[in-house]
Amino acid sequence: MNTEVPKISDFPAGKENTAYAQYFTGKSWLAPLTESKELNVPLSNVTFEPGSRNNWHSHTGGQLLIVVGGEGLYQERGKPARYLKSGDIVEIAPNVEHWHGATATSWFSHLATTGNPQTNENKWLEPVTDEIYNEANLQIKK
Template identity: 80%
Template sequence: MKKVIVLAIMVCLSSFELSAQIKTEKIENKMNKEVPKISDFPTGEENTGFAKYFTGKSYLAPLTSNKDLNVPLANVTFEPGCRNYWHSHTGGQLLIVVGGEGLYQERGKSAKHLKAGDVLEIAPNVEHWHGATANSWFSHLATNGNPSTNENKWLEAVTDEEYKNANDQIFKL
């Protein structure tokens, strides 16, 4: 009888321990999926409208709405490892980094490490990509030059090898 009671207690304790472990893992998974606050600007919603031009998840928060001003401005947030495809803008682009750490690369040039406060003035028709580093969330404000005539030209995805090389170059891995 004592053996049965001891065995029952052991089973109960094992079940309790397993239940606690599963609960902890669920909480950790939920926490890992939440977007951290990395700037004072809103994160917005998942960027499903442009998801086909990104590797990984990004979030988009439009910040201006007055079309008469002709200055569209949005906060774009990238999860770690997320980057957009190679692309260009006929009117150029302006990026203002507001949080986390990111990467920017023009075709044929070395990658640049981006941190809050950096400002990128990208000339018209320059093929480039930008996104988060492998280990950090990243957020920038974005607007396009000549927005009434600007056109984005989306190109191929940044390969995993190109992305790894950019991270390795920045962090000397």
């Protein structure tokens, strides 16, 4: 597969996300967008190649995703998957186990930030199985 990152949004794709690769199936890219420690609103653009997704995980401070390009999926444990497209916003409450990533056929990019970043902790869990991922791709309603 050609892994040259296409331009799917006006935000930079950044560098390959090797620091968190152990928590992803497939490749992703990370571009931190904010720097101000005083403002305390960390914001990054995360880009996923087709088929890429992160593991089940949760955030003690919750998370906010703003979709800026491509087509993606979001799923909370025990609930149906949600299809995501540019302009969609996902508000994730604290400690909710979930995953997100690209559909099987499209690149995907979202901006991500966490609530309460001073105390937020990510809890990384098991990978999303191919069975769950494939089912999510079949369930999506475009």
